[in-house]
Amino acid sequence: SCGSETGSLLSPSDHPSMTPEVKVPLLEGRGATPAQTLGNIVVSIVGTGVLGLPFAFRTAGWLAGALGVAGAGAATFYCMLLLLDCRDKLREQETEEDGLGVEQRCHGGNYTYGDLGERGFGPIGRYFTEAIIIIGQTGGSVAYLVFIGQNLSSVLPALSPPAVVLALLLPAEIALSFVRSLSALAPFSILADACTVLAVAAVVKEDVQLLAERGRPFAGRSAFAGLWGVPFACGVAVFCFEGFCLTLALEASMSNRGRFRPVLFQAIVGVTVVYVGFGVCGYLAYGDATRDIVTLNLPDNWSTAAVKVVLCVGLALTFAVMMYPIHEIVEARLLAPGGWVRRRCGGVVQRAALHLSRVAVVAALAAIACFVPAFGDFVAFVGSTVCALLSFVLPALFHLRFVGPTASPWALAVDYFLLLAGLVFAGHGMYTVLAPS
Template sequence: MAPEVKVPLLEGRGATPAQTLGNIVVSIVGTGVLGLPFAFRTAGWLAGALGVAGAGAATFYCMLLLLDCRDKLREQETEEDGLGDEQRRHGDGGNYTYGDLGERCFGPVGRHFTEAIIVLCQTGGTVAYLVFIGQNISSVLPALSPATVVLAFLLPAEVALSFVHSLSALAPFSILADACTVLAVAAVVKEDVELLVERGRPFADRSAFAGLWGVPFACGVAVFCFEGFCLTLALEASMSNRAKFRSVLLQAIAGVTVVYVGFGVCGYLAYGDATRDIVTLNLPNNWSTAAVKVVLCVALALTFAVMMHPIHEIVESRLLAPGGWARRRGGFVERAALHLSRVAVVAALAAIACFVPAFGEFAAFVGSTVCALLSFVLPALFHLRVVGPTASTWARAVDYFFLLSGLVFAGHGMYTVLSPQ
C-alpha cells in the first residue's frame, strides 16, 4: 500500500467547522480563478456563469459520493470488527485515501490507475503554475520570454526547493500564495469596477451565449478551478465532528462558486474581446500592477514545491519498493536515485511548460480530461461498485449520468487538443 500523503493544513485532527471551512477554501482556490474571465469571453457571460455553477454543483455532489463510499466501507469493517455505533460515530478506523478506495473497488489495478490520475492532475496543476509565472513575469520584463523565465530562473530554484523534504517548512508558502491570489483578485476587481463605471452600460456589446463549443471550454476551466478534489477524505477526517462536514463543504463550495461567477462575469464585462487568458495581463502597466504580479509569482514559485510533494511521494514509493533497483543497492546509490528522480521530474515539467502556448487553453484541457476523470468519473464508478447494489434506481441513474458525462467531457477535451486547428 502506498504511503499516505500528508497535507500541511490537515496534519493532526480536531479541526473546528470554521477551520475546516478555511482548509476547504485554501485547498480549492488556486491560480485557475484568474483564467475565468477568458473562459467567460469564450462561452459568453451567461453560459459561463451556468457552466461554473454546474461545475460547482457537480463537484459537491461527487465529493459526497466519495464520502458515501467511505461510510459504506467503514460500516462493513465495523460489522466485521465488532465495533459499536459509538466508535463509528467518533470515526475510529476506516480512514481511506483516494487510492485506498480504488484498491478496495478494483484491487491493485484500481490503486495504480487512481494514483496515476492523481499524478497527472497534479502534474497539470504544476505545469499551469510554471506557465502562469512565465507569462506574468514576461509581461513585466518584456525582454524575457516565458520559456526563458521558466528555464533560466524557475528551473534552478525549483530544483533547489525539491530537496526540501519537510512539508511543514513549505506550508507557509502555500498560505502566502493564497493570500497573494486574493490580492491579485482584488486588484483585478478594482480595475474591473473602474472600467465598468466608465462604460456605464456593462452588458453592451457583451455576448451572453457565444456558441455551443464555448460551453465545454468554460466548464473545463471551471473544473480546473475546483482544485483539491482528492483531499476530500482527508479534509473530512481532520474534523473533530465529522457529522458537520457535509454542511461545511456545501457552504465552502457555494461561496467559492458565487465568487467565481462574479469574478468571471466582471472580468469579461470589463475587457470584452480583449480579455487575456490570464486576466492579470489585462491590468495597466504601472508599478503597483507589476508589484502584484511579481509578489504573486514569487509566492507561486515557492508553493510549487508543495504541489510537487504528492508526485515525489508516489515516484519515490516506487523507487523504494521492496526489491526495487534503488532499494537493493541502498546507501549512496539509493539517496542519489531519490535526488535525481526529483531533479528529473521538475526538469520534465519545466520542459513541458515551455511548449504550452496559453494558460487558458491548457487549464481547460487539464480540467476537461484528467480533472474530469478524477472529479466525476472515478467517484461515480466507485459509488456504483460500493453502494450501487443497495442504492435506489434513481441514485444509480445519477451515477451513470456522471460516469458517462465525465467520459464524454474527457473525450471532447482530448479531441479539441488533438484535432487540427
C-alpha cells in the same frame, strides 16, 4: 488541482504499498472546528485557475460561463457526497464482516481515495486512482510554471519568451525540491494563497473602475458565444474546483463529522458565487480583449507590476509543495522492495539517485511548460480530462460499486449520468487537443 493547485501536502498511509495522497497544510491532526474546516476547504479549492475564468467567460459568453461554473460547482459537491457515502458503506462492512485483515482494520474507518480504488477494484484500482491524482498534480505544477513565465515576461520584456524565465527559475526550483520537511514548505502554500487573493483584489478593483466608466456593462458582451465554448468554460471551472481528493481527509479531521456536509455546502456555494462574480466582471470589463490570464489585462504601471511579481514569487515558492506528492511517489517506486535502486545501489548512491530523480522531474516539467502555448487552453484541457475523471467518473464508479446494490433508481440514474457525462467530457477534451486544427 485536481491535483491540488493550492499548496498541497502528503498524508502517508500506514499500508506499505500505499502511495501518499494530497493534504492541505492546515489539516494537521484531528478535532478541527467547523470554522477551521471551512477555511481548509476554501484553501484546498481556490488556486491560480481562478485567474483564467474571465477568459473562459469570454469564450463561452457571460451567461453560459456562469451556468457552466455553477454546474461544475454543483456536480463537484454532489460527487464529494458520493465519496462520503462510499466511505460510510465501507465502515459498515468493516464493523459487520468477519475476518478482515490487519491492513484493512488499521484504517480505523478512515479511507483515502486510493483505498476506495483498491477496495472496489483491487490493486489495479489503487494504481489507476493514484496515477490520475499524480497526473492531475503534474498538470497543476505545469500550470504554475506557465503562469509564472507569462506574467514575468509581461513585466520584464527582456525576459521574453517565457522559456527564458523558466530557465532562470529552474536552479531555484531544483534547490527547493531538496527541502524534505513538510513544516518548512507549508508557509509557502499560505503565501501563495495570500498572493492569489491580492491578485484577485487588484483585478476586481480594475474591473469595477472600467465598468463604472463604461456605464452599460452588458453592451457588446455576448451572453452565449457558441456551443463549443461551453465545454471549454466547464473545463476551466472543473480545474478551479481543485482539492477534490482531500474530501475524505477533510471530513476525518473534524471533531464533529456529522457537521461536515453542511460546512462543505457552505464552502462550495461561497466559492461558486465568487468564481461566477469574478468571471463575469472580468469579461464584462475587457470583452474580446480578455487575456487567458486576466492579470495580463491590467495596466502597465508599478502597482500592477508589483502584484504580478509578488504573485509569481509566491507561486515559485509553493511550486516545491506542489511537487511533493510527485517526488514521494517516484521515490517510493525507486526504493520499492525489488526495485532497481534498492537492488543495485548502496546508501550513498541511493541518496544521490533520489536527488537526481528530483532534478529530473523538475526539469522535465519545466521543459513541458516551455511548450504549452496558452495558459487558458492548458487549464481547460487538464480540467476536462484528468480533473473530470478524478472529480466525476471515479466517484460515480465507486458509488455504483459500493452503494449501487442498495441505492434508489434515482441515485443509480444520477451515477450513470455522471459516469457517462464525465467520460464524454474527458473524451471531448482529449479530442480538442489531438484533433488536427
